[in-house]
Amino acid sequence: MSVTSGKTGLSLTQEILSYLGLASKTAAWGTLGTLRTFLSFSVDKDVQRLLRAIAGEGVDHNTIMDVLTNRSREQRQVISRAFQERTQQDLLTSLQAAVSGNLERIVVALLRPAAHFDARELRTALKDSGSAEDVAVEILATRAPPQLQECLAVYKHNFQVEAEEDIKSETTGTLQDLLLALAKDVQALKRAEGPSTEGTWVLILTQRNPEHLIRVFEHYQRCTGHELEQTVRNRFHGDVQMALLSLASVIRNTPLYFADKLHQALQETEPNYQVLMRILISRSETDLLSIRAEFRRKFGKSLYSALQDAVKGDCRLALLALCRAEDL
Numbered sequence: 001m002s003v004t005s006g007k008t009g010l011s012l013t014q015e016i017l018s019y020l021g022l023a024s025k026t027a028a029w030g031t032l033g034t035l036r037t038f039l040s041f042s043v044d045k046d047v048q049r050l051l052r053a054i055a056g057e058g059v060d061h062n063t064i065m066d067v068l069t070n071r072s073r074e075q076r077q078v079i080s081r082a083f084q085e086r087t088q089q090d091l092l093t094s095l096q097a098a099v100s101g102n103l104e105r106i107v108v109a110l111l112r113p114a115a116h117f118d119a120r121e122l123r124t125a126l127k128d129s130g131s132a133e134d135v136a137v138e139i140l141a142t143r144a145p146p147q148l149q150e151c152l153a154v155y156k157h158n159f160q161v162e163a164e165e166d167i168k169s170e171t172t173g174t175l176q177d178l179l180l181a182l183a184k185d186v187q188a189l190k191r192a193e194g195p196s197t198e199g200t201w202v203l204i205l206t207q208r209n210p211e212h213l214i215r216v217f218e219h220y221q222r223c224t225g226h227e228l229e230q231t232v233r234n235r236f237h238g239d240v241q242m243a244l245l246s247l248a249s250v251i252r253n254t255p256l257y258f259a260d261k262l263h264q265a266l267q268e269t270e271p272n273y274q275v276l277m278r279i280l281i282s283r284s285e286t287d288l289l290s291i292r293a294e295f296r297r298k299f300g301k302s303l304y305s306a307l308q309d310a311v312k313g314d315c316r317l318a319l320l321a322l323c324r325a326e327d328l
Helices: 012-019 042-057 063-066 073-087 091-098 101-113 114-126 132-142 145-159 161-170 173-183 186-193 199-205 210-224 227-237 240-250 254-267 275-285 288-299 303-310 315-323
Strands: none
Touching: 012 073, 042 073, 042 091, 063 101, 063 186, 063 315, 073 101, 073 210, 091 288, 101 114, 101 275, 101 315, 114 132, 114 145, 114 227, 114 275, 132 173, 132 240, 132 254, 145 161, 161 173, 161 210, 173 199, 173 240, 173 254, 199 210, 199 288, 210 227, 210 240, 227 240, 240 254, 254 288, 254 303, 275 288, 288 303, 288 315
C-alpha cells in the first residue's frame, strides 16, 4: 500500500493488522493442513505426467488432479514455471483447454498464486451484492498479515484500484466501516467517522486481539445474561448483522467458522461449489484438519462423507483429495 500512517514506514494495512491480531491464533495459522509439501517432489516427472494427461486422445482427469492436489501451492508454482520453460506453453491455459466446468474452476484456483486467488475472490464478492459481506469478511479477517498485504497489493495491480475504494463504492454504512477497518488503519477510520455507537462495535471487534475479545464476550454474557451475538441479531439487520456475526464467529473459533460455512454450502439444493473450492483450497495448507474435526463434532458426520454424498461431477475427486480422509 502506498499510503502510510504516522508511524514511519508502517502501511495502513500493517497497522490495522497489528491491532486486529487474528494472526496470533494458532488454530488459524498453524500447520494442521491436509496438504503438505510433497517430499518426493520431481518437477520433471510432474511436468511429463501432466503433458501425457492432456496430450492423449482422452484427457486423464485423474492424473491431473493427482498431481495438483498432492503438491503444495509453492510446488505447483514451480511446476507451472517448469512447464512454461520446457514447452513454451502456459500450464494453466493448457489445462483450461483440456477440462471444463467446476473442474476447470478448481484447476484455476489451484494454479493461481494464493494472493491472486484471494484478490479475484474479493473482487468478485465486492461486485456481487449477494456475497460481499460474507466473502469479504472471510478473506479480510482470516488471512495472515503477509497474505493479506500481498492480496491487497495484487488487487490494486490487477484491477487498477485499491480494495478500499471498491469497498467504499460497493458498500454503505456500518458494513462499509467494518470492511474498511479490516482492510486499513483503524485510526484513520476514527478520524474520518467520529464517535458513534455503531462505530464502537466496529472498532472493538477489529482493534482488539482475539484472546482479549474472547474474555470480553464471556464478561458480556455474564453481565447481560445472553451472548453478544444475540445483541447483534437484535440491534443490527441485513448485511451488517451478517458481517458482524461472521467476524464474531471467526474470533471465537476460526475452524468452526469454516466448518459452518462448508456445511451451509453442502446443504443447498445444488452445492455451492465456489464456497467449497475456496475454503478447501485456501485452508488445505493451514488448518483443514481442525476444520474437519469441528465439522465432525458439530454435525455428527465427517466432512469427507458429506462431500461424498453431496458433490457430483468431475470436481468430486479433487475436493475429496483436498479433504484427504474420513474422520471416524
